[in-house]
Amino acid sequence: MDGQRLLSNQETFALGFFNPGSSSHRYVGIWFNQIAEKTIVWVANRNTPLNDTSGVLSINGKGNLVLHTQNQTTPIWSTNVSFFVSSTNNSMAKLLDIGNLVLVQQDSQRVTWQSFDYPTNTLLPFMKLGLDRRTGLNRFLTSWKSKDNPRIGNYSFRLVPTGYPQLSLYIGQSLLFRLGSWTGITWSGAPRIASNYFKVSFVNNQDETTIMYSIRSNLPTKVIVKMVVDESGIVQRSLWQETTWVDYWSGPQALCDKYLNCGPNSYCDPHNMVSFECKCFPGFEPKSSRDCIREKQGVSMCNNGEGFVKLAYMKVPDTSIAHADMSLSMKECEQKCLRNCSCMAYASANETEGGIGCLTWQGDLVDTRTFPDGGQDLYIRVDAVVLAQYAKKxxxxxxxxxxxxxxxxxxxxxxxxxxxxxxxxxxxxxxxETRHSTYSDSADSTLPYFEDSPSRRDLDGTRRNPNFPLFNLRTIIVATDNFSIANKLGQGGFGPVYKGLLQNGMEIAVKRLSKCSGQGIEQFKMESALIAKLQHRNLVRILGCCIHKEEKMLIYEYLPNKSLDFFIFDETKRSCLDWEKRFEIICGIGRGILYLHQDSRLRIIHRDLKASNVLLDNALNPKISDFGMARIVGGDQIEANTNRIVGTYAQRAIFDHFMLRFNIILFIYAMQGIFSIKSDVYSFGVLLLEIIIGKRNSTYHHDGPSSNLIGHVWDLWREDNSMKIVDPLLDETYPANEVSRCIQIGLLCVQEHATDRPTMSTVVFMLGNDTPLPSPKRPAFILKGTYNSTDRSTSATSNSINEITLSKIDGR
Structure with missing residues (x-):
């Protein structure tokens, strides 16, 4: 009956009645029983809710599990097992400790029905996705309609058995995103993510085509993981850590993940392109901005000296149109493709043991992209001329x-x-030792400036060198005119930055760390090595470093257009930034932060994202700078600790308004030092709104109910009047829907509780796709004279002292 629960043997899971979100409807579902947050993993009557608490779940005379009301025996929902006849005494329902609700015959212990065969929006360990060819049962995930409504939603995530099986996300009947085929190591359409928690079992034979995640048996502690297709069309893998769910992978993440974002015979490279333009495969040339055709039409590639060019780190083309032969080696696969004149490409089906199985494609190659830390080798058929060119290169x-x-x-x-x-x-x-009071020609020159060395030539990005380029102090002194005031570009938290000109004509920026910055040689070396590994078009590139006794300097590429705040907060200069350029800047910053959080080899938290730390190149493309305060967080961690306050905490709102009255808050923050990737999400949200509005959050004052910019935007959004805040210099030439969507994304990023904020992968996806957005909750650090709300969906626990609202501080 409603109000009772069925627990698994170790009380890991619970089965009972529940209300989703703010809904008044009642459903029967399964949830994690041993974590504070009620997380529903399965719903029985998702399309037929109860309107009250009169529900009863029981076993009827035919041995079926049925849901009905106390006043009626007509089933609202049933397991509907019809292939056997039994009495109720012979059927029993059990909830297993893996979250599977099973109906068994007591005499034979035969399972006649199980909830794992009818998943809703959540995939648990030991649950299969895919097709049972013997029974015709196809298991796949379907999203909820909304957080308050578990009815079957718009998105489905399924293992498609056609061609060579691959995981795919659909919106309705349209393919939205391919996670790709299982390579034996990872999914071809996702970055390579090492997992210490689970392993994947992929089965493809005459009986079934299925995948299953299982928890590794040698783990020292109990691990709680799940995969969910949410109502916005994002697939998320999450791990429970102490008090919250932490996403360690989600997709689709960016425009390159969108199915057919690039047309036939082209591929998407998110780290080496302009505005996600598509690149042609070898031997092809552009037909349009997205499609590619053969360079030489009519040239025979059938026994005419043709061969294959290897592309590494690729998401292989759509495998639903691929031919698979698991009996062939890679060498045999090449020969098979070469013999078939219509074969355009080949790849291994399984990357283990040097490559097992053969995938071949005929006709156009579609939906491919690159991964810097993933993907697999793809071999493209080219004619003899192109093959010779690549061989020479x-x-x-x-x-x-x-x-x-x-x-x-x-x-x-x-x-x-x-x-x-x-x-x-x-x-x-x-x-x-001889001490010099000023720098002169006697400065130590034992550290050479590799101007003509291979290390120096590596700076064009064509290849990497394991040695970090070192500049000698004399070179830097000459380049900056002995650190003259005229060459000073600005003052950062770790010291001043100077412009320099090398003898070869290259302009540089020199970040000279102050001796009292608290950063020792080892910490400096760590920062230098860290930044040297980061390569992305939306990050400022480091060119080298200089160490001389107590002097520590970083040498960056020089960007002539200064920083974003130089433009966006100046009325005259801001007028040259139309909406199209502002949106490009927003998307570029988002991609840069996403790279730091997820796509770089190390997970980096910037912690000081603001307009002055975003530089602009000649084309006003954004490049994020100043990683001096970034902390390295392990790949399986989402939070870390520091024993000092750094960065622009809440865009200085705390310091501007709370310093005198709420020092206790700063003390707590300093003692705990909690930060997470969600702090960067918050800062990105503030920066996004500042770009739209053209004003600083930290210096914005308003006479209305909210005194700061974020609070004012929130008030206008709740009144459905947020477009009033848009920079008047845009002169209403902007697409209102796109601007409004960006405002909503900004508010989602600055929500009070860190767990409510999206990840940067979700943010980038929302910016690039016109999918439904969730409603934001109340932002953090709203400074108000009064605040009265009856809207439960947006209210938050707060204390009001001296007409200032103090929100609870979560680790950001």
Whole structure:
């Protein structure tokens, strides 16, 4: 009966009646029983809710589990097992500790029905997705209509058995996103994510085509994980950590994930392109901005000297139109494709053991992209001319690589010799050293400036060198005119930044760390090594570093258009930023932060994202700068701790308004030092709104009920009047729907509770796709004279002192 629960043996899961969100309807469902947050993983009567608490779940005379009301025996929902006849005494319902509700015959212990065969929006460990060919049962996930309505929604996530099986996300009957086929290591359409928690079982035979996640048996502690297709069309893998669900993968994440974002015979490369333009496969040329055709129409590629060009780190083309032969090796796969004149590409079906199985494609190749930390090798058929060009190019590249290795080896040997000589001289001097009060030509030159070395040539991005480029101090002194005031670009939290001009004509920016910055040599080396690994078109690139005694400097590329705040907060300069350019800047910043959070080899939290830390290149493309306060967070972590306050906390609203009266808050924050990727999401939301409005959040004052910018936007949004806040310099030439959508995304990012804020992957997806958006809840740090709300969906626990609302502070 309603009000009672059925618990699994170890009380891991519970079965009972519940109300979803703010709905008054009653449903029968299963949820995690041992975590504070009620997370529903399965719903029985999702399309036939009860209107009151009169529901009863029982086993009827035919052995079926049925839901009915106390006054009626007509089933509202039933397991509807009709292939056997039994009495109620012979049927029993059990809730297993894996979250599976099973109906069994007591005499034979045969399972006649199980909830795992009829999933809703959640995939649990040991639950199968896919087709049972013996019974015709096809298991797939379907989203809820909304957070308050578990009825079957618009999105479905399924294992498609056609061609070579692949996981795909649909909106209605339209394919939205391919997670791709299982490669034996990962899914071809997702970055390679190492997991210490679970393993994947993929079965594809005459009986079934299924996948199943299972928890590893050697884990020291109990792990709670789930995969959900939410009502906005995002697939999320989440891990429960102490008090909240933490997303460690979600998709689709960006425009490159959208199905057919690039047309036939082209691919999407999110890290080396302008505005997500599509690139042609080798041997193809653009037909339009998205489609590609053969460069030489009519040239035979059938036994005419043709071959294959390898593209690494690729999401392979749509495998629903691929031919699979698991008996072939990669060499046999190449020969098979070469013999078939209509075969356009091939790849391994399974990447383990050097490549197992053969996938081949005929005709156009569709829906491909690159992954810097994932994907697999894809071999494209090209004619003899293109094959020769690539062979020559690869030969030159190999030669250059060998020369670079030789150059580095020589440089290392020279440094070792210099070091030995230096140590010998220092020993002779018995610890005595000459001190110079000012910098001059006598500055130490033992650290060479690799202007003509392979390390220096690496800066064009064509290849990487493991040695971090070092500049000698004399070079930097000459370049900056001895750090003259005229060359000073600004003052950061760790020291001043100067413009410099090298002898080869290259302009640089020098970040000179202050000696009292608290950053030692080791910390500086860590920061230098960290930034050197980050390569993205929306991040400022580091060119090298300089270390001389207590001096520590980072050398960056110089960007002539200064920072975003120089434009967006100046009425004259802001007028040259129309909506199209502002939206490009917003999307670029979002992609840069997403790269830091998820796509880079290390998970990076910026912690000081603001307009002055976003620089603009010649084309006003945004590049995020100043990673000096970034913390390295392990790949399986979402939070970390620090023992000092850094960054622009809540865009300085706390400091501007709370300093005198609420020092206790800052003390708590400083003691706990909690931060997370959601702090960057908050800062991005503030920056997004500042770009739309053209005013700083920290200096904005309003005479209305909310005194700061975020609060004012929130008030207008609740009144369905948020467009009033849009910068009047845009002169109403902007697309109102797109601007309104961006305002809503900004408000979603600045919600009071960090767990409510979307991840940056979700933010980038929302910016690039016209999908429904959830309603935002009340933002953090709203400064008010009065606040009265009867809207439960937006209210939050707060204390009001001296006419200022103090919201609860969560780790951001």
């Amino acid at each position: 690869n030969g030159l590249t190999q030669k250059k690589r060998m020369l670079a290795i030789l150059g580095v080896s020589v440089a290392v040997m020279l440094l070792l010799i210099v070091s030995v000589v230096y140590c010998f001289v220092m020993k002779k001097k018995k610890g005595k």
